[in-house]
Amino acid sequence: MVEVGFGTGNALACFAEEHRDWDCIGIEVYRPGIGSLILRCDALGLHNVRVVEGDAATILAEWPSSSVRLAAIYFPDPWPKRRHVKRRLVQPAFVGDVARVLAPGGRLLMATDWEPYARSMLKTADGEPTLANEAGAGRFSERGLERPETHFEVRGRESGRAVWNLAYAKTQ
């Protein structure tokens, strides 16, 4: 599995602990977050986590096709200002690359607490022809059990923000 933008890495470390037979890869640009994940893995005795430091869009573009069973993007930076929207990670080309690296039957899970981004993610991923929305086109999913609450999710909940979840399966 791959988690893009894992932040402090609590969700990734939890997943890796519960799935010790999976190879788990995190991609992150934030060095203190990478350090935090490595310390967490060390404390938990995990040997199935690898970290790639860098921009996920550039890195995934070079990954082999059909090589991933689960891709997770939890609470990507929302870039709420209109002039910054183009900086958002979840854009058609990026989702196309994520879909390409997923093996048939593989899943893409996403979550955000910023509604305009949630709607944009839904439209973008629904528009990717090799992904099927598990909740049905145009619909958000229930929160899955694949992740514990992430750092940003806890912060959002404490501020009273809602969370939108998205789940897709690679069709071909």
Ligand SMILES: C[S@@+](CC[C@H](N)C(=O)[O-])C[C@H]1O[C@@H](n2cnc3c(N)ncnc32)[C@H](O)[C@@H]1O
């Ligand atoms: C809002 S935080 C969410 C972190 C974590 N997923 C959580 O829910 O607590 C977004 C994370 O994505 C990372 N990030 C942003 N752009 C990225 C990119 N192009 N490639 C990899 N990581 C990225 C940031 O460094 C940050 O840690």
